[in-house]
Amino acid sequence: MSKQSNKLLHIATIGKSVGLKGDMKLHINSDFPEQFKKGASFxxxxxESLTISDINHERALVKFLGYSSPEDAKKLTNKHLYTTIERTREECHLEDGEFFWFDIEGCSVIEDGKVLGVVQEVDRISITNYLIIKSDEKLVKEGFAKSFLLPFNKPFTINTDIEKKVITVSGGMDILEAS
Incomplete structure (x- = not known):
């Protein structure tokens, strides 16, 4: 197994205890809420892992095996839930043109044959996904910003090739110049 597939992905945070039976608020940090179901472990x-014993998606409440009182549940407050890249690939379905963020990270960003930088991270601001790009060293030496944000959507993103780890963009240089 590669180092990347062993990486744990933060997909939710356990909030405060609610009620008298060990229910906890669940703050999902994933586009795939269907992975949170009774019997699922994270x-x-x-x-260490936790197994869901009950979940109420409408109220964003979850219970875990072995945590049936508010006192027990409070021990889990602010704990992060993680899954693996391998499990995410198996359980989460992507539509055509969609990509896992961990596949986008590390891709070179190219415009008109020129490397602008490498995707360090993907972040969602409001409803738009942004590529956080570490600028190419040559561009930094020319006085451009060390990093910049680029919306990950049309008209900026022309093509994404996960196999080659290349994202072809348009307008990226303009955004870098304005950064």
Whole structure:
């Protein structure tokens, strides 16, 4: 297994205890809420995991096996839930033209044959996904910003080739110049 496929992905955070039976608020940080279901297990660190015993999607409440009182549940407040890249690929379905963020990270960003930089991270601001791009060293030496944001949608994104780890863009240089 590659180092990347062993990486744990933060997909939710457990909030405060609610009620008298160990229910907890669940703050989902994923586009795939269907993975949170009764019997599903998630890591809270590299060695420990929690299993969902009950979930109410409408109220964003979850219960975990072995945590049936408010006192027990409070021990989980602010814990992060993680899954693996491999499990995400198996359980989460993408539509045509959609990509997992972890596949986009590390891609070179190219415009008119010129490398603008490498995607460090993807972030969602409001309803738009943005590529956080570390500018190419040659451009930084020319006085351009060390990093910049580029919307990950048309008309900026022309083509995304995950196999080659290349994203072809339009207008990226204009945004870098204005950064």
């Amino acid at each position: 890591f809270i660190n590299e060695k």
